[in-house]
Amino acid sequence: MAESTKDKIKYKILKALDVSGFTAFDPVIRLAFGEEPQKQVTAIVKYLLIPAAFVLLCFWFWSWIGPRHKTKSGEVPTPDVVWESVQINDTIAEREAVKKSDFLLEGDERKEALEEVRVEYEALDARANALKAAVAEKEKEKAEREATLVAPLDAELDKLKTETRAAGKARDAEIAAISERVAAGEVEATVLIEAIRQDGIATDDERAKQNELKSQIDEIRSHKYKPLELARKEYDSVADKLFFLKTRLEFLDDRNLSVKLAESEAELADYMAELGSATSAKEALKIAKRAVKAEEGIERLQGQSYASAVTIYHQAKRSVFTVFVGFFMAAAVAIPVGIMCGLNKIFMACMTPIISVFKPVSPVVWLLIFQIVVGAFFPDPENNALLNFVNSIPLISSLGINPALVFSACTVAMCAVWPALVNTALGVASIDQDHVNVARVLRLGFWSRLFKIVIPSSLPLVFAGLRISLGVGWMVLIAAEALSSSDGLGKFVWDEYQNGSSLTFANIIMVCFVVGIIGFFLDRMMIILQRFVSFDGGGTSV
């Protein structure tokens, strides 16, 4: 009995792995349940450990080649630099959250926090000053080192320059002399030509020598002095933190919501008191007007929320949301049209030219077209009823739906519609002839034929198409966001590229992984759906 329950659990897990496409972990489960240990261990080594080792090897190769591949645009970041940028991005998100809670903190909690932060600030301030001094010292060190290294080269360069100038003058004089003799007919013209040619070669030679020296000097000057870099980095991180604490102090004090509210309320109370003791009608009117204004101000304050900077988590959420909007738009068009294509040869013939021409069009082109087309529907985005409605839905409102999101989603839909459409048509057209015959014999009407025979039997192919569509959509979306600067991971990459900071490349590579991992999970999700609608139980590809 116990045995069979265990088996049941085992098969349930195995089934789950199979459906979700993680069959590689199959032997691990079997091993855990003690099934043919020898065989499972072999399988684990072959299909889990070796691939894992290979991935590690790739990482090692990356961290080996990164620092060796130098360009002027910057170094290729190693995995640990990328990891550092992950942490930095996380810190940014965390700090935004802290600032937000500071903004909303009230009463004694606020006062306590204020005191705490102030103490921390002062301690850090002292440290920052010390570090700043250290940086200055290292800077001096570097300058001295550089000076001693460059000085002999500089002297050499100066010497070379004087020599070159003298040599050049001498050659010029010689050429002048020869040309006079040529004019006088004493020597052949070719001698002059040769002299000029030689002069050119000599000049090039001298220039090359000078450039050699110059580039040596340049090399020394652009050499990164490690201790200085380290000192600077340490100071920068402390200074960043210090600045964050300073902002926190502001948000806990003057810029805190409850403080601002209390101020406004006190003001209102003042006006009210004044109003009671007003002596003339004119004065009363004036004060009353002010009181109304103050009241409005309070109302506005109560509605105020902390304006958070955009973090990578927010961008990722928004991208996922956008891709689903686009994907559902695509599915809503692709499935009905695909079914009609599959059912009716004439309709298929009508659609073929359209599909063939528009399928290969680049997402960039669609984006530009949709920017114009969609723009027309939102002449005044602030007061658009639909946008305002969508933005009032609790979970979605924080994403900030705007026309940019709409046309990014439309671009996704436009590119994602084709695989789903073609696969649906194929699925419908390739229904087993027996099923069709049965339908005919039973004299099923159009709708029951559609829902009882056509759709169920074409579902696996439809979902296979939808899976490709979602993959295409995700790929297209990042490009669309980058180009249209619609918030999302694409914009994050583009902004990073524009920043051109020392972390730019690391951040871009980080996004590469984020996009890849999200894409992977989207794909797995589609695999699971696809498996649920397949009867044949056939395996899915990776």
Place this chain on the structure above:
Amino acid sequence: MNLNKWLTTAGAVVALSSLQGEQLDLEKDELKFGFIKLTDCAPIVIAKEKGFFEDEGLQVEVIAQPNWKQLLDNVINGELDGAHMLSGQPIAATIGFGTEAHIVTAYTLDLNGNGITVSNAIWEQMQENDPDLDTDTPEHPITADSLLPIVEEKMEEGEKLQMGMVFPVSTHNYEIRYWLAAAGINPGFYTAEDKKGFTNAQVELSVTPPPQMPATLESGNISGYCVGEPWNQQAVAKGIGVPVTTNYDIWKNNPEKVFGVSAKWAEENPNTHIAVVKALIRAGKWLDAVDEDGAFLNREEAVRILSQPNYVGADFDVIKNSMTGYFYFQKTDKREMPDFNVFFKYHSSYPWYSDGIWFLTQMRRWGQITEAKPAEWYHDVAKEVYLPDVYLAAAEHLLEEGYIAEEDIPWDTDGYKPATDEFIDGILYDPMDPIGYLNSHEIGNKD
């Protein structure tokens, strides 16, 4: 003109009714402003981060834009309420060069702040042509005289030297054209058919977005560029080019960026507009605050804010150079340039008509304005675009509230700066006589 009159009355009413320093009657309190990742967006960013907008009861989102065209389009279609704009943009949009829309400005964000960088190869050739440049610390300003032989040599080989600027109506375009033309190099004309400005060019100037400049220079597609910070210092830091001059040397204290909004927006939200300008004036003043020794008080903090990835995002040390009063021309050539970025000094944030007229003369000089216009037209356009009344209304509030001093604002000006000859070629610019100024240049359209 109508708008101006209307705003004057609105401004006056507001000024009279609120002498207690209370909040204005805002028509709209949640605003979105756009900016391009350049250090001169600082006043907008500072006004947000230091809470100056909040003090006016405004909730402001500051959003990076991918390029100048999209930024302008977003202001026109209402996606943005206002933006960091090139000085030429509101003017060009209003007269219909490029996208046509009536854009106005009541606040000048900064003066100066650009540089011209050439590639290492061109710099070497310039040094050969002019041995005086062949030192670690050559004398400035460097003119394009030593560039002329290179351009001519290229022309003989059937090629044209390629250089980059950021936008057809950008200050950068006019500055690099000015610099080249001052040395007798023809940078090309715009005509009714030629919207790229290549006609008769000896040097072809093409549009490249600022962040792509260093990469484009390195790839060899262009041999030089004119762009704002941090992209010149970036070239020095990476060792791919040499900034030869700054626009401070081309025209001392030239207007650079403005805060632009659509005329429709300004008309619908007069009090909000004043509130925004109030916050910007405070931010400008904060940025230019100095101690008794003339050292900047707040610039380091400003750099810290600007280097955040959601604002300019470049490295702290790179932005710091120009923002704290230094500029590296080469790794060895660090110069003090306290006026590299001016945000408030010299009454710089006032929306001067004379600034608008200079840009109009340059648009005419290079053919962006295709036909001759009478002098009055120049004055009229400037008055349509620049809204000093809004600025003065905001300043009046701030004066009452004690945030600024009487002498910070040019209260009684007619909107025209005095004539100046502080240009690299020493030609006198008298804003009262745009046609005469146009005709005083050797290269360029004359009326």
